[in-house]
Amino acid sequence: MYKVMLIEDDHQLCGLIKENLERYGYEVILPQHFAHIEEEFLNIKPDLVLLDINLPYYDGYFLCRSIRQKSTVPILMISARSQEMDQILAIELGADDFITKPFTFDMLHSKVKATIRRVYGEYAVIDERNTRVGPLCLVEKTMTLEYKEAKVEVSKKVFKLLKKLMEKENSFVSREELIEEVWDSVSFVDDNTLTVNMTRIKQTLSELGLKDLIKSKRGVGYMLQYPAGE
Incomplete structure (x- = not known):
């Protein structure tokens, strides 16, 4: 989950932006006091900052x-x-983009998503750190899923979902x-498309001798749960 620090003194607008972005899986954090923004930024360590110009104490x-x-950031x-x-x-002061009020939340989300994708996602320099859960390892460099001595190649979509x-x-x-992570749009992706890819993930894990790692709950989503103590 990407962490967004929203620095805006319009409480109503803050609430609307927070609600809209959290709907797409972002964690939105508001500063506690505008006089201590810099200290709060260092404590929060956000992945992205949404920053208004007209603010109390410091612009x-x-x-x-x-x-x-x-x-x-x-x-x-x-x-x-x-x-x-x-x-x-x-x-010139270092901002990555500029959003003019009034704006639609679709436009705001589009700019946030594009920036996240450029900095951390498919357009960024690939980070070769692997993702691990117990002895299960997802290797970015080779696009493989490894478990103990076994390994299988995975598609780009399966890789992103597994990660x-x-x-x-x-x-x-x-x-x-999950849909947003892979396809960038919830509204234009058939819900069955995710189901098919989740089935592929379960089959891939079965090939490695791992069954029932993926849990699903109707109306909630999916969870990967590796058995404790193994």
Whole structure:
């Protein structure tokens, strides 16, 4: 789950943005006090920052520059200011993109998703760290799933689904979040498509001698649960 720090002093807008992004599986965290944004940023360690320009204590430009001096985390600036110079200043201070108010939540989600994908996803430099759950290992470099001495190759879609499930071991992941992880859109993907790919994952695990690792709950989603003590 990607962690988004939302720095916006309009409480109503904050609530709407939080609700909208959490629907797509993001964890949205709001600052407790605008006078201590920099300290809270270091404690939260977000994957992405949504930053308004007009704020109490410090404006968004100051905070953008301050955050950029400490971190390469992607920053999306939000503002009712629509002048080109405002956008240029934001980019020059280190922002990755600029969203002008008023905006639709579809547009906001699209920009968040595109930024996450560019920085951490399929357009980013591939991180060769492997994902492990007990002796089960998902190897990014070779696109294989390994268990003890056995290994099987997996497709890109199966790889992404497995990675998400393994990262959230022992927790249910919603169908919507899994679809979003692989296909980028919930509305244009047949629900049966996910079911077919989950069946492939179960078959792949069976080939490795692992059965019943994937649990499903109607209306909730899927969970990977490796037996404790094995």
